[in-house]
Amino acid sequence: MSVNTNARASRLSAAKQSLHAGVALSMGLLAAPLHSQTADGAAGSDLQTENVRLRRELDELRRQLASAQGAHPAAAHPPVAAPENLNNAAADAPAPATGVANADEDEVKVVGRIVGAALRDLKDNPKPVSVVTQAELKIFDQVTLPDVLSRLGNVRFNDGNPRTGSFSMRGLTAGAGTDTIDPSIGLTVDGVPYAYLAMAVGTDLVDIEQVNVTRGPQGTTGARHTSVGQINVTTRRPSFTPDASASLTLGSNNALRAEVEGGGPIIDGKLAFRITATRDQRDGDYWNKYPDLRGLQSHGNIDRTYGRVQLLFTPTEDFRVRVLYDHQPNGDEYVNGLAFNKPTPDFYANGAPVDKTNDVIAKLSRRWFTQQSAYTANDYYKYPVYLDSNRAITTGGKGGLVDASWDIGDQTLSVLSSARKHYFLAANDDGTPFDISRNGGFISTYWQFTNEAKLTGELGDGLVNYTAGLFYLKAHTNSLNRSRQGNDSGAYNANVAEYAALDANSSGRELLTNSLARVYRGDQSYVRSESKSAFAQADWHLTHTLTLTTGGRISREARRLSESISILDNGYGSSLNPVNVGAVQLGGFNSTAFTAANAGTLVAGQSAAQLSLADAVAQQYFNVAATGTPGGAYNSLTAAQRRQVAAAKAIRLRTFSTLFSETAAKPWIGNIYTGQLSVRNDFSQNLTSYATVQYGEKPGIAQFNGLVPGTSGAPRNLPAKKERTISYEVGVRTNWLGGDLVLNANVFRSYIKDFQQTVYFLDDLLTALNNDGTLYYSSGVGNVGKVRTQGLETDLVYSGLRYTTFRFSGAYTDAKYLDFAFSGQPSENANLTQRFRDVSGFTLPNAPKLQFNVTGDYRRPIFENYLFHTSAGYTYTSRENGDTALSAYGFRKPYGIADASIGFGRRDGLFDVNLVVRNLFDEDRGDPGWNTYTVYQRRRWIGAVVSSKFR
Known part of the structure; x- marks a missing residue:
C-alpha cells in the first residue's frame, strides 16, 4: 500500500x-x-x-495507516500518531x-x-484533531475516559453514572439517559464503533497507544457516522518484539490498582500475543451514614476489573489477522445519591411565594415520620448521605473482534468484525432512611454486532489515495425502568388533604400503608437499531503541495421500539386498584372522588365482582359485616370512611400514572448522509493549512410519550426528526525549531438544524381532558429549530527548553440557540401557567466559553543512570450553566483542577516511583440547583505509582 x-x-x-x-x-x-x-x-x-x-x-x-476518524488499520490517511x-x-x-x-x-x-x-503526524489530515498519548496520561496516573478528555480542548464528559452522564463537544451535549437517541458524539475503540456510549464510561483505559478527538461530522472513511465529532481510542497491539510492564498504585481512600501488560512472539515472524489486565479499587469520599451501612458504602468509589488478550497472525508478509477478546466482570460503584439537599427558595422568580405545604420538609414533618426520633426533618439537610436501601451502579461487559487485512499490490483489503455486550443496573433510594421507595432505576442489557469491509490504496501512480467500503451495525437494547414502593410511600406521596384524612385513625393508616406498599411498576422497552452504509473518500494530489479531499457516505437507518408500562406487582393494596388506566384493565371497583357533593359513593352499573371487591375493602379496613347485597357493605360506610377509601385510591392512581400493554412505536426508517470537502496546502515542511466543509446527519427517533386522547388508551407516538449538521473549518499546522515547537489551530462554525433535545410540545390529551379552552403542553424529546456553535481551538507543544516540555490544549466556544421557542420552564418559574419559554439567543447548557489544559513536564538525568521527573497540570473551565432548562440556579462558577507529580527512577524504565496529587487544591466544582447541590466526586487524592518495564 x-x-x-x-x-x-x-x-x-x-x-x-x-x-x-x-x-x-x-x-x-x-x-x-x-x-x-x-x-x-x-x-x-x-x-x-x-x-x-x-x-x-x-x-x-x-x-496501520488509519484516518483520524478512528477507522481501522487500512485507511487511506496516515495515522494520527x-x-x-x-x-x-x-x-x-x-x-x-x-x-x-x-x-x-x-x-x-x-x-x-x-x-x-x-x-x-496530523499534518496530512484536513480536520480539527486533538491527541493525548499514553505517555502523557501516565504522568498523573489518568486511566478513565473523563480524565483523558480533560486533557483535550472542547470535549469533555459531564458527570453522571455511565447511563446518565453525557459527552459535550463544542458546546453541544449528546443526549443522556435514553436508549432511543443515537449519540451525537461517536466513540471507537480500535476502529470498532460503540453505538452505546455507556460501554466505555465505566471502563479504565489501559495499555493504550493514544486517544484522539476529531471534531465535526465523521464517517466518510469508515466506522459509524457521527454528527458532532468522534472520540477514538487505540490500544497497544501485539508485536514480535518482547516487552512487559507492570504498575502498582497505592494511595488515599484505600486506593489499590494493579496493572500488567506484555507480549511478544509465540512463533517468530508468524504469531504474536499481548495480554493486558488490571484491577482498580478505591473508596469514595462520601460515606453512607445510615447506621446499618456505616463503613460499607462509600460514594464515588471505584470497583473495576478488566482483562484483554490479543493474537496477531502473519502467515505471509501480505496477510495479517488480529483477534482480540476483552472482559470486564460486573463491578459495583456508588455513583448516584450525591445530590445533596438544600432548602427550597422562598420565592419564585416573579416574587410569588413558594408554597411549601407539600414539599419534602413538610412531608417529613408529618406524624408518620416523626415517630422515628433518630432522624428528623432537619437531618434531611444535615446528613448528605443517609440512605437505607441504596445500592451501587453495576456495570460490566465483554466483546471481541477479528481484524484481517490483505495487501494486494498498492491496495489493501481489510475486514473488521466485532460483537459486544454490556450490562447496567441502577438501584436508587429516595434520599431518606424511610421505606419510601426501593431499587428504582434501570436494568439494561445492550448487544451490538458490527462488520466493516474496506479497500484502500492509491491510483494513478500516487495521484489519488482512496478509501471505500461497506459498514453494517445491528444493536439491541432491552431496558426495564422500574420503581418499587415501600411501606412509607403512601404517607410520603399523599397530598395534604389525603394525608389528613388517612392519618386520622387506625383504619385510615392501614389504607395509607396499603395504598402503595410493595407496588412494583415497570417500563419495559426493546430498542432495535440497524445501519447499512457505503462510504468513500479520496485525496486528490493536484500538485506536490496542494491536495483536495472529497468524501461521502450514505446510510440506511432503521430505529424500532416496542414498549409497555405495567404494574408488575400490585403489592398489599390490590383491592384499591382503579378499574383501568388507559386500556390496561386493573380489576378494581369504581367509586366517585370524594367531594362535599359526591362523597365517594359507588358508581352504578358495575359487575358483581366489582361490587364484591368494594365490600371486601369495607370489611378489611373498617370491619363492616357483609349485608348479603352486593355493594351493601361499602354503601354502609360513613362519609368519612368513604373519603378515606377515595383518598387511598387517588394516591394509588396518581402513582400508577401512564400504563399500556406492549406496543410497537412507529419506526423511524430513512437515509442519513455524510460528506466532506477539504483543500490542504503544504506551504513548506513547517507550515500546512486547510479549509474543510463537513456535513452530517443523525437518525430520527421512534418513541412514545403519554397516551392519545379518547377511550383507546393507546400510547402516543412522538417521533423526532433527524438532526442535520454543517460545519466549516479553517486550520493551520506549524512545526518550528527543529520540531521543538508544534502548533495546531483552527477556527470553526457549525449550524445544527432540528437539534434533538428535551422540548415542550402541545399535549392533545391534557388539552382534551381539561377542556377549559387552554392549550396544554408536556415535555419530551423533540427537535430544536436551530443551534449554532463557533470558536477557536488550539494545541501547542514546546520542548525547546532543556529537560522541559510544555503542552497547551484549549478552546474558546460560543454555542447558542438560534431558534428554540419551546424550552421547559426552569424551577424558579414553576408557578407560571405557561409551561415553556423562548430561549432563542441563550447559551446552551454545559457550554463554557473557555476551556483549556496546560501541562509542564521536567525530566532530568541524575547520578548517571537515573532520572528525576516532575510535572504540573491545570485544567480550567469558565462559567457555565449545567441545567438543561437554563435555570438561574444552575450556573456553575469558573473552576480549575490542578494536578502535580514528582518521581524518581531508572533511565531504562526498569524501576520508577511517582508521587501523584490529583486536584491539588481540592476544588469542589459541584452542580448547584433549585434545591440540590450535586457534589464533585473527584476530590483531592494522593497516591504513589510504582512501575517497571523491560524489553
Missing part, C-alpha cells in the same frame, strides 16, 4: 533517526573504557536486534554511559517528542 509522499518521508525519517540513535548507542558502548570485549559483542548484538525491531515496526506502521515505540526508539533503547553527544537531553524529552510527533 502506498501513502502520501510527505507522510512516507516523515515516517522514514523517524525510522532513520532511530537507527542513527542505535548506531550512536553502540559506538558509545564501544567507547566506554570499562566495557570488555564481551560487552562490545553484546552491544553489537543488541544493535542488530534493535535494527530488526525497527524494520518490523516500520512495516507494521505501514500496515505513529506508534510510540517507533517514534521514540532511541529513547527506549538502553542509555550509554558516555560518548553520545546530547544523549541526556534526548532521553529526557520522551514525553515532548511523543506528543510533538502525535501532533506533527
